[in-house]
Amino acid sequence: MKNILIFPFLSISTGHHHVADALQAELESQGLAAEKIDIFSHAYSRLEKLSSVAYLKWIQYFPKTYSGIYRLLACGEFQHDKRYFMYEWLFTQQMRHILQEKQPDIAFCTHALPSYLLNRLKPEYPNLTVVNVYTDFFVNQLWGRKNIDYHFVPSTEVKKQLISEGIDQNNIYLTGIPVHRNLKWNQQIPCSTTRHIPSSSQGAVWGSVGF
Template sequence: MKKILFFPHLQMQSGHHQAAEALMDLVQQRYPDAEVKKIDLLSETNKLLERVITTGYMQWIKLAPRLYSKTYKKLYFGQQPLDEQYIWHQPLFLHKLKRILKEEQPDLIFCTHSLPSCMLSKLKLSGQCHVPVVNVYTDFFVHDYWGHRGIDAHFLPTLESKDQLSNDPNVPGQLIVTGIPVHRKIRRPDSDSSSHQKHRKPVILLAGGNSGLGCPSQMFQELEYVKDFQFVVLCGHNDRLYRKIESWKLPHITPLGYVFSREEMNDLYEAADALVTKPGGVTVSEALRKRIPMFIHSALPGQEEMNLETLIPKGLVTQLVPGQPLGDQLRESLSDKQRMKTWRKAMDSYAAELAFQTDEEIIQVIEELLAPIDEKVIGKTPSIKRRSVTAT
């Protein structure tokens, strides 16, 4: 029986967990008898430390966003990959990671966060881990904390990130532009044609942020007076926001709490004419799969800021202008046929970057990674390298 481990980061729900769960679902579909396990290295090492880091992160980006942004860029974009350097906290994590590997005896490992990736790269380079390891990037860029030298394959978000790693002699693993993994229940549209009813109000899906951080409060006040759109506000666990919008009792605004069902989330995407959101990696990737126009109302410091530096030049999102009415900006963009045509071309260009257009193709790569060494040598399974080169 196969055993596959997935390493996200922290206990709170995030894109790291969602990307891991998307791949876990594919593995279980292909290998129903396989043991699939998700492990947070930080909380397994020290639960108190994990809670402190989670709380500290939330407070830091709330109280000192500029300082966090500067610190993030300085820490994660250095002169050389961190798996080549000694890191002060590495003995703590390496010791725990070696125990996990000894106890679990996995056949394959996926990392959806840089911390376990960096530690596993160090173990592989020192000969203490012989299990195939895959980096699964959950943002639209690659930073230097990720493991490089010891990693077997990279599931990359963009062609630019592949070019970046291709030029790095410290990256011997296979480079595959998969995009950020999205759960298969967020289904690809059957065609480019819209099934929306004519003569109805355009539906705007507005993601307020799971915790409410970074979301401008003025934007929600504007919604009261923008009655030519139907707004569905995803409040997540932000109960205060949910209660506030519900108290308005306005027929053109519907607040929703945290959406646990991916089928329900897929239905919401299907009904939407546009998405107003922050540039989180998985949320953006879901909208890319559903081919929904995206408008960015704000970005958290660090990862989301960096995502915008990729997404805006590629023409995949529109950044809202602070101080200008939300309704006016939505009307202007969505009614501009030339702008929408340019956006569709950008979507097509991004889709063409991806090595795979179906979940089945990703499953084939997982099959190769799990194949016995002798099968890989005699060529009973397709080469990842050949697939990535010919497809991208």
Template sequence: MKIIVLPLFRLSSGHHKAAEAVIEHISMIRPDAHIQTVDILSYCHESLESVVSKMYMQWISKKPESYSKFYKSFIYTSDGRRSEQMPLYVWDKYFEFRLARFIEKERPDYIICTHSYPSKLLNHLKRQKKVTVPIINVYTDFFVSDVWGKRSIDYHFVPHLEAKKWLVQLGVPAERVYITGIPVHPSFEVDHVRTKHRSILVAGGNSGLGQLEKLLQHLNDHSLSYTYKVLCGHNEKLRTQIELLGNPRIKALPYMSSREEMNRFYEEASAIITKPGGITVSEVLEKELPVFISGALPGQEEFNADYLKKRELIYELTDAVPIEQQITAIIDSDIERNKWKKRLDQYSLEKEQTLTMTLTAIFGSTTSSVPL
């Protein structure tokens, strides 16, 4: 069996993490599968991918209000149909042509999209009957943007019941929509083991975006009872800033390529401060860690935050009260933690079946025992 997975861009992102998670789940049930991950931008026009990804990073970091307005005008709208009006017709036709040729050459049995743009292209190709391969959308945020292909896509793996209802409202048959949750790598799907460590993880430093510098200064200005471990990734500037603080309660962690090591830090933490990215929040909720956010990047993170706050699955930090005081009011209170755990359990119960079970139902299994 041959499967092609389509994220977008080469830079590390939630779409790539989702792709890696899905691939690992498939490998567990179909070790015979040949799986190929392809960034369609790089495949079609390598220099264009570099330009577009660089422009995107500069746009959201230097003009966040502009990007937010664009996103709300063309990417995610109240009627769910605005993407048809996006001024990308010529580029869409070019990429559709190249994608159809690529699929004809590779002849995959299934295609999995972890980004909305390849899904949009394939949805149009399927409508025109230029592609007949079964397509799976794997959604990586807590909402469904307008750009995703919908009615001509064969399978939809959605994060929650509300997303399923939204797709059905847009004309997708309910039997083609599976509530699996946002994909989490099997490395994180282990029983949560509480430890006696008093540490808070701080994530979001790898991209160099967000309000981390302000957050760390706020922490440094107050006495701390917890140790704050900051995931710096490749951001050397952030590591240097933390070292210059000279605060033994604020520690910089380098880039971690090992999921096992990342899982250990999750296990040792009492909570996490992060941005509301779909994959990161899903991993943390899998570990049953209370999530605190201090701002969101424009676009999808804003809508993720809206949904998560509505379900009271995350807590938003403010400048009015010392940060640690806001965190300890939740994690040091059995009453508050139990309330949050009940909301988390309710959210988790919306999943109709695990990702592994869903993939097994579609692909079948060549293993004697499939982990459920």
């Protein structure tokens, strides 16, 4: 059986975690076990709790400041050789420990930071399949590109962006943003507006990543 890990980030209930939960439920429905790991909590449990509280307060009370800093650090034109040394210093060795302990066959990233780390570490683990599952309708600079095996994108615009950055279109799957399989849609909502992996394409998508 495949050993599967799913990497969101932080313990707060964000879209990254909701998508991770949706993936986990979908995999389990197919008889596959997947473990969800937040590398921050795994490495620095107490600091993560404090950071999560501070993060939410920052957004609540200083949204413009948060938006400005986010745009400065994460947005803009993608640079292939850009490094984030602070993230590497804090988390690279911790990610190595997780990979060595868990020995995953497949890693899904629903947040940019684990994707960045695994993109850097992938040459050390050539048998590991890494999948980016984008949870926003844009792709910030932190997401790994070069060594990521597959990309689950929410829109044709994101697909075009990745292709323009040199990603092979055969490794990009237009899935929408995955939602939990237990969420029941109103029948009046057109199918084209839903943001889950269509059942007709699930076999092709999962098959491509080795299921």
